[in-house]
Amino acid sequence: MLDDLPHVRQLWRERWGGEFLVAHGVLYHPDALEGFVALDGEKRLGLITYSFSDCGCEIVSIDSLCENMGIGTALVDKVIKAARQKKCKRVFLTTTNDNLRALGFYQKRGFELALLRRNAVNESRKIKPNLPLIGRHGIPLRDEIELELLLNTIHAADPHPSLRKGEGAGNVP
Numbered sequence: 001m002l003d004d005l006p007h008v009r010q011l012w013r014e015r016w017g018g019e020f021l022v023a024h025g026v027l028y029h030p031d032a033l034e035g036f037v038a039l040d041g042e043k044r045l046g047l048i049t050y051s052f053s054d055c056g057c058e059i060v061s062i063d064s065l066c067e068n069m070g071i072g073t074a075l076v077d078k079v080i081k082a083a084r085q086k087k088c089k090r091v092f093l094t095t096t097n098d099n100l101r102a103l104g105f106y107q108k109r110g111f112e113l114a115l116l117r118r119n120a121v122n123e124s125r126k127i128k129p130n131l132p133l134i135g136r137h138g139i140p141l142r143d144e145i146e147l148e149l150l151l152n153t154i155h156a157a158d159p160h161p162s163l164r165k166g167e168g169a170g171n172v173p
């Protein structure tokens with residue numbers, strides 16, 4: 001669980017318009033999440049929150065307070081490492097159709113578009129009415145897009161799939 005909940009709540013209020021987030025119909029409160037804070041001494045430079053479920057490891061929020069310095073990348077790397085340690089099959093997240101920066105950021109780091117939920121933000125507005133109608137870059141805020149990074153769950157100690165006892169080599173090179 002996150003150590004500094006008042007800070008997380010304040011950051012979410014300032015940057016996400018409230019102390020909770022909504023994505024794919026699920027409401028997220030910080031006290032139920034894990035997270036990492038990027039620090040420079042006492043100064044907070046960024047925050048990532050995430051949670052584990054049967055679906056994998058979900059990045060719930062990421063905020064870099066000092067962009068283009070590698071903070072966002074470092075925070076995502078920490079979550080990927082945590083997911084690997086838990087032997088998760090994938091890391092995933094939801095962003096919205098207007099968040100062009102996030103779409104670029106994640107795809108450049110190996111994440112792939114996995115799902116489009118058309119008009120999902122309309123449903124989220126029923127739970128969080130202050131979600132704006134117009135999002136970043138003047139784009140109507142409307143759809144949710146899920147991105148995922150599939151993790152190679154085969155570890156050095158595991159035999160290559162083609163070498164497992166009783167299994168055919170198949171098409172594995």
Ligand SMILES: CC(C)(COP(=O)(O)OP(=O)(O)OC[C@H]1O[C@@H](n2cnc3c(N)ncnc32)[C@H](O)[C@@H]1OP(=O)(O)O)[C@@H](O)C(=O)NCCC(=O)NCCS
Pocket residue numbers: 061062063064065066067068069070071072073074093094095096099101102104105108
């Ligand atoms: C998306 C977000 C988390 C990225 O965080 P960030 O700290 O800017 O990320 P990084 O600095 O690691 O990477 C951004 C760019 O800076 C560049 N960069 C990293 N370190 C750098 C350095 N020392 N000097 C110059 N450029 C650098 C990276 O190459 C990267 O460019 P690329 O994506 O073209 O490869 C941030 O923009 C953000 O908080 N956005 C608002 C909240 C948000 O939308 N969250 C996502 C919701 S789904």
